[in-house]
Amino acid sequence: MKALQFSATGDLAALAYVDVATPVPAAGEVLVQIKAAGLNPSDVKNVLGRFPYTTLPRIPGRDFAGVVVEGPQELVGQEVWGTGRDLGFFADGSHAQYLTVSAKGVAHKPSHLSFAQAASLGVPYTTAWDALERSGVGKGTRLLVIGANGAVGSAALALAKIRGAQVLGAV
Known part of the structure; x- marks a missing residue:
């Protein structure tokens, strides 16, 4: 399969478009054919060497959407999406044609x-959700989101509205 991979850090030029073996899912895992992958600041910082715990060589990418092609029968053929804490750091990530992840680590992609x-959606929405949880944002909370036009800011506005907060966005 084709993938972006880096074997050294410190420069984005370390990324190479390479052929690697298609991963094989272990028990409890799925093989997802990647249809789209997110690009997050952490992916770029990872290649630049800002996360010294990353094992090399590595395929970056944390967020993905695709179709399950192997794994538990009830998931095969399903359109899914997900994100991963270890993806791109300790396990190969989503910037490839295929990805293996825990079957519990995928969610059905909304058809719309x-x-x-x-x-x-992955990293921006989980980051925003975590910030709202830690801040106790709920019904009646007044919330100002600075940077509301960015991915995390947009997610924070949407999630805070669902929680019943009064929201104001600044850009």
């Missing part, structure tokens, strides 16, 4: 979202 839209 394109693959690209679903692949863009």
Whole structure:
């Protein structure tokens, strides 16, 4: 399969478009044919060497959307999306044609979202959700989101509205 991979850090020029073996899912895992992958600041910082715990060589990418092609029968053929804490750091990530992840680590892709839209949700929405949880944002909370036009800011606005907060966005 084709993938972006880096074997050294410190420069984005370390990324190479390479042929690697298609991963084989272990028990409890799925093989996802990637249709779209997100690109997050952490992916770029990883290649630049800002995460010294990353094992090399590595395929970057944390967020993805695609179709399950191997794994538990009830998931095969399903359109899914997901994100991963270890993807791109300790395990090969989503910037490839295929990805193996835990079967519990995928969610059904909402049919009204394109693959690209679903692949863009992972890190921004989990980051925003975590910030709102830690801040206790709920019904009646007044919330100002600075940087509301960015991915995390947009997610924070949407999630805070669902929680019943009064929101104001600044750009």
